[in-house]
Amino acid sequence: MSVERSEHPFDAAVRVVALGGDRFAGHITPAYANMVGPFGGMIAAVLLNAVLSHASRQGDPVGLTVNFAAPITDDGFVVTARPVRTSRSTQHWMVELEQAGKIAATATAFLALRRPTWECTEALAPAAAAPATLAALPKGAFTPWINNYEMRFAHGALKLDGVEQDDSVSTLWVRDEPSRPLDFLSLAAMSDCFFPRHMTRRQRHTPGGTVSLTTYFHADAAAVTRQGAEPLLATAHASRFHATYYDQTAQLWGVDNTLLVVTHQLVYYRD
Amino acid sequence: MSVERSEHPFDAAVRVVALGGDRFAGHITPAYANMVGPFGGMIAAVLLNAVLSHASRQGDPVGLTVNFAAPITDDGFVVTARPVRTSRSTQHWMVELEQAGKIAATATAFLALRRPTWECTEALAPAAAAPATLAALPKGAFTPWINNYEMRFAHGALKLDGVEQDDSVSTLWVRDEPSRPLDFLSLAAMSDCFFPRHMTRRQRHTPGGTVSLTTYFHADAAAVTRQGAEPLLATAHASRFHATYYDQTAQLWGVDNTLLVVTHQLVYYRD
Secondary structure: OOOOOOOOHHHHHHOEEEEEOOEEEEOOOHHHEOOOOEOHHHHHHHHHHHHHHOOOOOOEEEEEEEEEOOOOOOOOEEEEEEEEEEOOOEEEEEEEEEEOOEEEEEEEEEEEOOOOOOOEEOOOOOOOOOHHHOOEOOOOOOOHHHHHEEEEEEEOOOOOOOOOOOOOOEEEEEEEOOOOOOOHHHHHHHOOOOOOHHHHHHOOOOOEEEEEEEEEEOOOHHHHHHHOOOOEEEEEEEEEEEOOEEEEEEEEEEHHHEEEEEEEEEEEEOO | OOOOOOOOHHHHHHOEEEEEOOEEEEOOOHHHEOOOOEOHHHHHHHHHHHHHHOOOOOOEEEEEEEEEOOOOOOOOEEEEEEEEEEOOOEEEEEEEEEEOOEEEEEEEEEEEOOOOOOOEEOOOOOOOOOHHHOOEOOOOOOOHHHHHEEEEEEEOOOOOOOOOOOOOOEEEEEEEOOOOOOOHHHHHHHOOOOOOHHHHHHOOOOOEEEEEEEEEEOOOHHHHHHHOOOOEEEEEEEEEEEOOEEEEEEEEEEHHHEEEEEEEEEEEEOO
């Protein structure tokens, strides 16, 4: 008898089944549940998976914007991924996630075939102690999806002690738990790995949720492969909190000081 | 006889004509031409105008992502703006721009009715001398659309002298020319007012163009009105240039040190 190797929870949750044409069935497993509906990063990964699984796909993801329009329930859903314009080296996509006859999420994706050009990383990686010297966030903290990641905070951890911080900056090491080699799907999901900035800044538990998530992939396929299962150094901050919305800007850094992703989001929050 | 007041070039270029249902006709005037096709900021403004002109509109823009899928010619085009999900206080849109039977641009927009909440601006405005002390960019510089703006560079002007800079930061004062009171449409357009970061950094003229533009409006209607026709303080930088794509992050600041917009873009570039 063969020894069965169990599937990684990420692969189980991100899976899509081709329904023909532009349509794919998806079903995010309860392992990736958030407060209301699934972890937004997993929704982003599933929408991207529909694009990357499509017969017409050309190239690798460079830009992805996901809009969270309504809560998604534990039931299955259908993703429609439509290539709207393809050139020799670029491809634009429009994506919709439908559940119970209504659109619950939308996305646009940009794929490209990249070539070497003049190269420069202008941003600086944040300072952080080595992962082994930092405590891992205990299992069972906050909400279920977090159990699928190993997070080691170097700065700006969520304490919820009510002591307002001077800024909303968080810096942490993050990887899939159990450990899993990086791919574009897990990179898309990790772009949303941050606890909310409004809670980090105020250290109070108040309602909120991501409305729109934009991720720019500086990592090409070679960089994703090179990263393997090593932890990423992730850092995020907000620019302004105003009248129920704020923005977050974040970076994910990989091995050899490689800036893998720059990612931004618009977030709803309440007092 | 009444004295006719001529229409501002921005209003002429951004106009859309309702065709019924979700469809609007648009036609960007040559005044806003760029190297290839119209100025991307004006395309963003026209797509947003279709949303804001739609009978089902609810709220003001908070998030906007525009994808530039193909060059747009001087001919007219049709914009389809579709409200995909509306809640009590939020509204998600999908938008397509079609010309000659093909999709040339797409967008997603997020509108909301905002309420006062805990408020904080974490970002700091860039240092810049007062606009009156800085020279305005001469007319006729680079490409036509620039003539519709008054730009006064405090830092990181485009000299194209081939002397590579230490970073890609630019900071400038910008307003419509002739002067025009700010609205959400002109704010969307100004989010793309920056010369390309790859040219600013290397001070060389090389090909490139915006692929995707995401704008988060921290300005609500009251802040837009308060700004009037005063110049905005705009600052932009890139994080990484790699294999034909880089990202740009920018802020637009208004009177009373108000952060009006945070905006990001993904840009194609060649050597």
